[in-house]
Amino acid sequence: MPGFDYDLFVIGAGSGGVRASRIAAAHGARVAVAEEYRVGGTCVIRGCVPKKMLVYGAHFAEDLEDARRFGWDVGEPKFDWATLRDNVLADVDRLNCAYTDTLNNNKVEIILERATIAGPNAVRLASGQTVTAGKILIATGAWPIIPDVLGAEHGITSNEVFHLEELPRRVVIAGGGYIANEFAGILHQFGSHVTIVNRSDTILRGYDEQIRDRLLQISMTKGIEFRFNAPFEKIVKQEDGSLRIFLKGCEPIEADALLFATGRRPHTEGLGLENAGVAVNEKGAIVVGADNRTSCDSIYAVGDVTDRIQLTPVAIREGQAFADSVFGGTPRQVDYSCIPSAVFSHPPIAGVGMTEGEAREKIGEIAVYQSDFRPMKNVLAGRNERSLYKMICNAETGVVVGLHMIGPDAPEILQAAAIAVKAKLTKQAFDDTVALHPSMAEELVLMR
Template identity: 70%
Template structure:
């Protein structure tokens, strides 16, 4: 088939962060681009993920701030929280962002099909309406989908997709999982006044994060009233006549009563029914689309970016992958993604953030490392009479003095870490940090005062 016979130069399946960026950049290089999205433009992050969740985090913080206000001389009377008000405000902003992403595509002359698309071959796509389309290249950017374990009564449970649409604030909520999604929602509902029970199939939270910070977060959240039950996955959920849910967990004699059950046990690549087999696109062990360092699949004309590849499930990574793909294929730029030193954060309460190697990872890789830390009480907690302490850690290669990782827990940690991540990525040394004058009084100054 000659190149001019294709309907489009690029057809993108999935209008999330990676798909939209790839579409826009490819179009800017002169490509004829179309994108199909079966739900809403914006993807997981914008529609049912990190953005609306962060807005809920902000909303939940007011519970703490209003309680602390009296210690700063403020009189706050008749405090009352209304879940529908916060929920609807968040959903309204999701609508705004959906419109903004749609406008971005329109302004870049990217044609949109608001329906499901499946692959029919190396250059073929079929829309749900029955229309067949051809494209020189196809990009799969369908993201990931919440994983719902198999157990009796799981139809009574919700995932992070549905949690933003709860009709009312649950008085009691059980959350299965102890990853970042589970702990972020645990903090939100705990702050808003719900009784929160976290059940997990293992005995640890936030696997992959620095162990010392994980322990600190566990202690603080337990003190805030969150109940943890480890090695206790859900075995059954029963709905009672009054609407109450009885949650049975492994080894328990009695059920946990709840008004809502949120399952946050991970996400899997969203590849079901895409027709990848028609083009010889191979999947990995976890169901992810296998790609090389140029995002190319095992079919030369089909590429994939973002969570569907299960490399690093972070929105900024999907955006960079989409941008790099478009620059390589349509802009004649050999751009490759460097996956080292990607910062990440957990918007728990308090938040946790890290970049680079953890202490355990550094010892395994380098053997001889130095660990510097600062264990301090944030100034904002002094009038609040909270004993919670912040903790910053710096992991340093003992041979070269290069900073291998920075990890922190405490107020505003994600905001502080972004700048610190630049230093780690640049390969700066502990001496470089020591030579920097502290910005006082601030929590961030602890980064240059660690000894």
């Protein structure tokens, strides 16, 4: 694109931005990407990856306890938060370097400073320089929401939780979504007393009702407390540094830390979108079409900043589709149907397709199959915790329209099963498949 400094300028070096930059450069475009913090974005730096490492660390609490039933003398286990924290952050550093190397190897110019929109083909850098580009891609992701409540400054978000100097003895987690339930499981296993406070009466809205009810039951059995229909009134920091948290309709809660996990909003504030007439919706999300183009023909957006589906693999696919379409001569659009998702709670949840409620509303006549069982490991360990797998089918055709599960390794099992749902296979296809015994996954072909 002659006359411009770059063919493509990407704002944000997260999952979507990095993929779009790399693929566009591979197609021969002159590409620059600006990142105000670190290359890798939310997923790599302060999201999915470090969170999953903490999940792994948390599982050792019960695994070491169970080991005795399997004949192992493990002594008296002792957990050191600083060791895990520092090892996780060191691996984040490694990944930051790896993503940086990927961009460098693909001849993408990395600009480590904030960039904002100055016009349809212009970007202003924090240093004061303005550069031009034939196309601009916004991939700035989303940012944690902090409720507008007195004393909110005393809380932290998922951005800061990875850097805690020490683990809180008592922690309140605000929210009922996946971030709240994941960190509830993590911190509980590390020894913190956890209370989840939710302004509604439902956790994990959007997941199958039976599955989320099972998680609630298991979480309460483990000792995690819940306060429902309890909006915040104020947070007071006391002389000893602890917090006194006032809730509507509940007794105040004493805590050493408050973690806000009340959702994430598109990171568009102060981005200069008005300088190019880029439209946003009521939530501040950039409005795009199926080809990721905004209301300004030269500006595109991918990932969480569009608030379509806030999942890393979706952002990556959107970035790839954008680069292939605009610079590769191969028009592509992302298929948003049948996207699997997981909650790395304790135990984890995974699902794909319609929930039972959605299927009854959209299809009408459905058939529901399930397996409610106690995993073999739990039997020998003396744990009563049960897993639940559900399959929802179109009663007329037998096609599987939804698959949902809670139990050990549920996300690992669902990934393969999601292919069957995407391919519109029938319950009979599952029935005709020989079980892999003994495994938890075999319950997928044994459901009645």
